[in-house]
Amino acid sequence: MNKISNFFKVATLTAAALSAIPAVAATVLTYGEPGPNRGARAGATKWFAQEVNKRSGGDLKIDIMWGGALFKSNASRQSIAAGVVDMGTIIPDYFPKEMVSASLTNLPFENLDPWVGLKANYEHMQSPEVINSLAEQNLAFVSSYMLSSVIILCKGDAVRSINDIKNKKIRGVGTFGKIFGDLGANLVSMSIYKAYQGLGNGLLDCSQGYMSATIALKQHEAADSLTKLNWGIYTGLGMYINKKSLAKLSPSQRKVLDEVGADFINHIGQNVVKADNKAEHLLTQGINGHKLEIINLPAEDSAKLYLASQSHITKWKNEAQKSGLDGKAMIENYRKFLTKYSQERDLKGYPWTR
Incomplete structure (x- = not known):
């Protein structure tokens, strides 16, 4: 009986000791x-x-x-x-x-x-x-x-053509924003997360944005129109x-x-x-009384935006080369990647549909 009792005591103490060892933390x-x-x-x-x-x-x-x-x-x-x-x-x-x-x-x-x-x-x-x-x-x-295709949200007068960009106070970022400036906009330096207030208080006439992000940031509440520029993605x-x-x-x-x-x-x-399609539908129908006019920029104006982009692509190449990178080769390779995956999509469809 003593041996059995001792055995159980040892087993109990061993189990207690093991349980006291902390698990390896993630x-x-x-x-x-x-x-x-x-x-x-x-x-x-x-x-x-x-x-x-x-x-x-x-x-x-x-x-x-x-x-x-x-x-x-x-x-x-x-x-x-x-x-x-x-x-x-x-x-x-x-x-x-x-x-x-x-x-x-x-x-x-x-x-x-x-x-x-x-x-x-x-x-x-x-x-x-x-x-x-x-x-x-x-x-x-x-x-x-x-962030999907670049769009522009406006309070008051909408952007229906690239001529409407001139003299507007626009929050823009990156090359897209610089091109708005090239076309005569008055660029305003502001985070996208502050564009709601900017549109509401008149600091902005328009803000560069993205379809589904418009709802996430509630910017539809401060805008009257959304123009689909059909001009590249981010x-x-x-x-x-x-x-x-x-x-x-x-x-x-x-x-x-x-x-x-x-x-x-x-x-x-x-x-x-999916999110962009859903957002466009909701914004068109209206959300809690806030309804946006959805505008498609004419194809000829989108073509002009692409044309205005070329000098900035060249500028990027020159800046890359100043940094010791082969800017020309990187642009060529990226264009090849776009062609590669466009062809894959056309031949096989999207991965989630295969």
């Missing part, structure tokens, strides 16, 4: 997002975090800080590079010199297909030139968002990670992050198409 990556916790992009970001958690078996988690809680859009690059957060969203157009390699796909190339643009951008971002340029800033690319908005944070991950964790980053392209491509 690695948690903090993520800084300047946008609000609503809308298509927020939903996609949540999907990314959920997939990372699921595929890693809970070994890798992402903690998202919404609404610019830790840094604003114009401080994202340096904040992520300095380790204020491990990961975050960067809009390269806020950093034209430092992130010239990543801003190529924010130029108005002749493509209006979200999935094609995302796939071409993802391949561009995997090129050695881009990887090395980002590494010098303690950054690495993870995946891309996209795919250079991306997820980036601090290089040191990336280096601390285990091989299996890095593999999960890479796989989810690649799959995110198809996920968000499908979602953007």
Whole structure:
């Protein structure tokens, strides 16, 4: 009996000791997002975090800080590079010199297909030139968002032709904004997250925007019209990670992050198409009494916008070359990627329909 009693005592003590050993904690990556916790992009970001958690078996988690809680859009690059957060969203157009390699796909190339643009951008971002340029800033690319076709929201007089852009106070960003300036607009420096107030208080006549983001940012409440410019898409908005944070991950964790980053392209491509169609329908029908006039810019005016874009593509090439990059080759390769994925879509359809 004593032997049996001693056996159970030892077993009990062993079990207690084992239970006292803490489980290996999951690695948690903090993520800084300047946008609000609503809308298509927020939903996609949540999907990314959920997939990372699921595929890693809970070994890798992402903690998202919404609404610019830790840094604003114009401080994202340096904040992520300095380790204020491990990961975050960067809009390269806020950093034209430092992130010239990543801003190529924010130029108005002749493509209006979200999935094609995302796939071409993802391949561009995997090129050695881009990887090395980002590494010098303690950054690495993870995946891309996209904001669909560029639209313009106006309070008061609408933009029905490119002639209507002249003398309007317009919030613009990147090359699209600069071209509004070329066409005679009075550019106003303002974050997209403040455009609601700008339209409401008269600081802005119009604001460059994106279809589904209009509802997420509630800008339909402050505008009267939305003009579809049919002029390129904006795919250079991306997820980036601090290089040191990336280096601390285990091989299996890095593999999960890479796989989810690649799959995110198809996920968000499908979602953007759906979200834009839904947003246009809702904005046309009206939301809580707020109804926008939806205008399609005439095809000849869209062609003029593309023509006005060419000098800026050339300027990007020259700036890239000043940074030691082969700007000409990068533009040629990106155009090839756009053709490649346009042909894949035409032959096979979208991945989610195969």
